Amino acid sequence: MVRVENISKRFGRLTALDSISFEIRQGEILGFLGPNGAGKTTAIRILTGFFPPGDGKVWIAGQDLFKDPRGGKRHIGYMPESVSLYDDMKVSEFLDFSACIKSVPRKTRAVHVREKTARCGLDSVRNRLIGQLSKGFRQRVGLAQSLIGDPDVLFLDEPTNGLDPQQIIEIRTLIRELGKESTLILCTHILPEVSMVCDRVLILNGGKLVASGTTEELEATLREQQEIYVTMGDRHRAEEGLAVLSGFPGAEQVRIVQEKNDQVYFSLFVSKGRDLRSEISRAFVERNLPLLEIRSVRLSLEEIFMKIVIREDAAS
Amino acid sequence: MKHAFTVARKDFLSYLNSWIGVFVLGFFFLMAGLFFYLLVMTYVRISMNASQSLYPSVEGLGLTRFVYSSYFLNLSVVLLFFVPLLTMRSFAEEKRHQTLELLFTYPLSDFEIVWGKYLGMVWFFELMLLPTAVTIPLVIWAGGSIDWGPVVVGYLGFWLLGTAYLSLGLFVSSISENQVVSAMLTFATLIFLWALDWVAGVMTGPWAAFVSALAPIRHYREFPLGILDLSHIVYFCFFTLFFLFLSLRAVETRNWKG
Numbered sequence: 001m002v003r004v005e006n007i008s009k010r011f012g013r014l015t016a017l018d019s020i021s022f023e024i025r026q027g028e029i030l031g032f033l034g035p036n037g038a039g040k041t042t043a044i045r046i047l048t049g050f051f052p053p054g055d056g057k058v059w060i061a062g063q064d065l066f067k068d069p070r071g072g073k074r075h076i077g078y079m080p081e082s083v084s085l086y087d088d089m090k091v092s093e094f095l096d097f098s099a100c101i102k103s104v105p106r107k108t109r110a111v112h113v114r115e116k117t118a119r120c121g122l123d124s125v126r127n128r129l130i131g132q133l134s135k136g137f138r139q140r141v142g143l144a145q146s147l148i149g150d151p152d153v154l155f156l157d158e159p160t161n162g163l164d165p166q167q168i169i170e171i172r173t174l175i176r177e178l179g180k181e182s183t184l185i186l187c188t189h190i191l192p193e194v195s196m197v198c199d200r201v202l203i204l205n206g207g208k209l210v211a212s213g214t215t216e217e218l219e220a221t222l223r224e225q226q227e228i229y230v231t232m233g234d235r236h237r238a239e240e241g242l243a244v245l246s247g248f249p250g251a252e253q254v255r256i257v258q259e260k261n262d263q264v265y266f267s268l269f270v271s272k273g274r275d276l277r278s279e280i281s282r283a284f285v286e287r288n289l290p291l292l293e294i295r296s297v298r299l300s301l302e303e304i305f306m307k308i309v310i311r312e313d314a315a316s
Numbered sequence: 317m318k319h320a321f322t323v324a325r326k327d328f329l330s331y332l333n334s335w336i337g338v339f340v341l342g343f344f345f346l347m348a349g350l351f352f353y354l355l356v357m358t359y360v361r362i363s364m365n366a367s368q369s370l371y372p373s374v375e376g377l378g379l380t381r382f383v384y385s386s387y388f389l390n391l392s393v394v395l396l397f398f399v400p401l402l403t404m405r406s407f408a409e410e411k412r413h414q415t416l417e418l419l420f421t422y423p424l425s426d427f428e429i430v431w432g433k434y435l436g437m438v439w440f441f442e443l444m445l446l447p448t449a450v451t452i453p454l455v456i457w458a459g460g461s462i463d464w465g466p467v468v469v470g471y472l473g474f475w476l477l478g479t480a481y482l483s484l485g486l487f488v489s490s491i492s493e494n495q496v497v498s499a500m501l502t503f504a505t506l507i508f509l510w511a512l513d514w515v516a517g518v519m520t521g522p523w524a525a526f527v528s529a530l531a532p533i534r535h536y537r538e539f540p541l542g543i544l545d546l547s548h549i550v551y552f553c554f555f556t557l558f559f560l561f562l563s564l565r566a567v568e569t570r571n572w573k574g
Binding site: 048049050051052069070071073074076078080084085086087088089093097098100101102103145 | 319322323326329330333334413414415417418420421422423424425570571
């Protein structure tokens with residue numbers, strides 16, 4: 001659906017993007033991550049046709065975006081970061097304006113606009129000036145205008161920025177629904193949001209694409225060892241538990257993390273690809289040790305992100 | 317091209333919805349009315365004196381000739397103040413609110429954006445002109461007669477001058493990041509162009525003719541007298557196209573970097 005080939009962009013002496021290539025499949029929800037100044041905004045601006053790259057090509061729905069910008073941009077819906085909208089227009093006026101520009105046929109325009117208005121929960125504010133709306137509603141107007149014209153690819157730049165928790169949940173639900181119909185690129189710095197919503201993640205740093213893949217794939221490339229947490233009841237038998245865990249071949253750094261409320265928490269590392277969990281539970285049951293919980297610790301996207309960015313910074 | 321009209325309609329409506337638009341519309345009408353009233357009063361006084369055979373020559377000077385020629389010259393000065401207020405909104409405001417970013421990602425060509433924005437202002441300018449035409453039925457109602465030539469040509473000239481000024485303002489707005497800067501710069505440039513006529517007056521030699529040819533007022537002056545000269549029309553067309561072209565280039569600069 002979206003194909004990016006070796007795009008670069010320089011502003012004077014600063015290289016904002018350095019030969020980036022990737023592909024986004026139809027129906028995929030892609031998370032676009034990177035620390036501030038990594039080139040995220042520049043990349044999004046190129047992909048939405050704001051300005052062309054210095055070098056390289058962008059294909060959207062099989063069309064070269066910068067050979068025919070007007071044609072290419074028809075396939076794009078963009079919700080800008082700061083939700084900059086025309087404050088002196090009414091919601092319905094603005095959406096109608098978008099529909100005109102995006103060449104929604106005159107006959108179906110009213111129905112089309114109505115449908116998007118309802119979809120984004122804007123019915124109650126249709127006739128209000130955008131400038132008078134609350135942040136949550138503005139965000140929805142920004143989303144609604146990006147949906148107008150049923151674009152194949154949606155770019156959402158920080159869609160939940162500055163919303164309260166209730167609104168965030170609503171917008172996320174909406175995003176997930178939208179992801180079922182169109183290809184979606186989500187640009188955000190809220191990492192849990194990405195792991196909740198996105199199929200795949202791209203990480204930019206210093207203008208380069210440093211990682212790409214599903215959260216699990218990224219995690220796998222980063223991790224040499226797997227950490228396992230074990231919780232046991234009856235703290236008086238802590239030493240016994242520790243001995244059992246240490247007895248497994250391949251178990252390293254076995255330690256007691258905490259003893260609390262008659263419960264003992266252990267932690268141990270095993271080498272990658274080796275899962276000791278079933279063996280541990282069997283051993284505990286055989287010795288009649290009260291096993292309460294056993295789980296392998298996953299790296300959160302935050303940790304993955306930090307590790308990749310730090311690794312890249314160290315390398316350069 | 318159809319989309320240019322959509323952009324124009326949006327900008328036109330946003331002028332109407334803004335306090336600055338309402339202010340410009342109302343105040344321009346007020347100023348125009350005031351000038352018209354003063355000119356008519358002056359004419360009446362001179363005519364009275366003429367009937368007492370003090371200035372028998374004034375008898376031949378028609379009302380249209382006397383009132384409307386000065387009227388349009390006065391309005392051209394008023395325009396210097398109102399054009400910056402209109403044009404500062406076009407690009408500078410969209411930049412400040414970052415809505416231009418959105419517009420650039422819509423399926424619009426740069427030409428459609430520039431032309432649409434310009435057209436929206438021209439429509440608003442025409443709306444400013446419309447109520448001033450109320451003077452014509454007023455004169456007829458009061459028993460005067462209208463000499464249509466100078467009035468129609470005067471309006472044409474004023475329209476050409478106004479649209480030319482707007483194109484200059486549009487260009488300044490497209491290179492300014494902020495409305496105040498845009499308005500100040502437009503005002504300064506317009507005043508400079510306005511003064512060019514005087515500058516040419518005190519100059520001698522071949523440059524005087526050149527500077528004088530550049531001055532918009534020099535080209536405008538003949539319209540209110542009812543003289544339709546093709547060279548003046550061509551001058552204003554070039555003026556407008558030149559600044560529209562520069563505006564388009566200014567918008568396209570975002571494509572150059574890198």
